[in-house]
Amino acid sequence: MAMMSGHVPVEINHMRQEGMVRVTWDDGHVGDYPREYLRGYCPCALCQGHGGEIKFIAAPNARLAEISAVGNYAIQFGWEDGHNTGIYTFDYLRSLCPCPQCKSSKAGAAEKEG
């Protein structure tokens, strides 16, 4: 299970031109999430089924329509094809951060676990 980071985002910027979502966190960390990447890791049960590891499910040309906050704890992304059931908790979103720093620390942790 992903570790609880306890970090919360302070700004979510949908950069339409770049096709990315930039998340700025309360600790100053910034991550740029390509939209196909975000959609591929949609955690909802329609995409992932029930149980098992979260898999990447490719959805080429996924276009973001809407971003909204859910309570105190998550972000919901609505896509142009109408899909909007994915609720990304802050911890999950942080664990997805694709920046080189986060990627390499995750790879390191995975190696240690063997």
Next chain:
Amino acid sequence: MSAVSEQLVLEALKKVQDPELHRDIVSLGMVKNLEVTDGKVAFSVELTTPACPLRERIEEDCKRVLAGVDGVKELAISFGAQVRGSKSGAGQTDLLPTVKNVVLVAAGKGGVGKSTVAANLAVGLKMHGAATGLLDADIYGPSIPILMGVREGPTKVAVDGDYKLKPPLAHGLPVMSIGFFLEPDQAVIWRGPMLGKALHQLMADVQWGDLDYLIVDMPPGTGDVQITFSQQLKVSGAVLVATPQDVALADVIRAKSMFDKVMIPIIGIIENMSYFICDGCQKKHEIFSRGGAERAAERFNIPFLGEIPLITSLREGSDKGVPILVQEPRSEVSRIFLEIAAKLAGQLSIVSEKARRAQSLKIVTS
């Protein structure tokens, strides 16, 4: 002798800390209407809740630091209160914009006296002088109408071409319950989406008016209703009610893990049915053992707000629809409820300070 200036007084008052917020009262903006003329100093301290348990201490501290300022001949301190909002929650529409603090009273399981505690907490906050409302969200066993003695349901009022529900008043508190919409003795047999809709209406379609606190009596457990609240509402925090035996700990852990997941802070634990004082022998009987909830609070570093005894008059008052705080305001158990309400208000002030400092989430498109 040099004259005292406002500057000097403020400098001195900066040494007075709010004991709960751990910051000085000047930078917290609590010092208002300061007037200094010919050595006469007058100001008011705006507390963050009328139920402030620390008012006397703040007053003494103010007097002490100003005694050390040359030229202060007269001192007049008055107290006021402005409850600050503590609702945190990201940019979603707030269903209760006129309510400053929303407090969920919850328990990991049923039968711990959660509704009785919720009703008396609401009455307690009201008695401390705060505008308070009570929302019964216990879909499966709405008992607030009985506990508060409400016989009439809400009335319809026209607002901006639309209709809203005006809650009935019980002992001075606006009260809303899902029970008002059910036939008596009928059970609610609804699936999740129906529950969500009903709750949404209880929040959005009710004319609560300006409230400092809204106490919500939650259904027991960890399910649909809890999720709805955490997703649709800006909530200040949750209070857990538990009984003293060791298994209560397991319930507290469950409830805590749920609120952690949806990031609703737990602002206190209350132990109910802590002990029974026999009316024959005056001996304290600890029927369910004692201190389990306090141990749980310690273990998770959650403020322990107090323990409520098992008392026949508390049960009798509840059955009659007259909360013990109204029926016997001077009794020992009423004193306990008032103290717990004050501690809760204090915790909410702390949460509000945190919520204010935490930046709210901005969602933008560029």
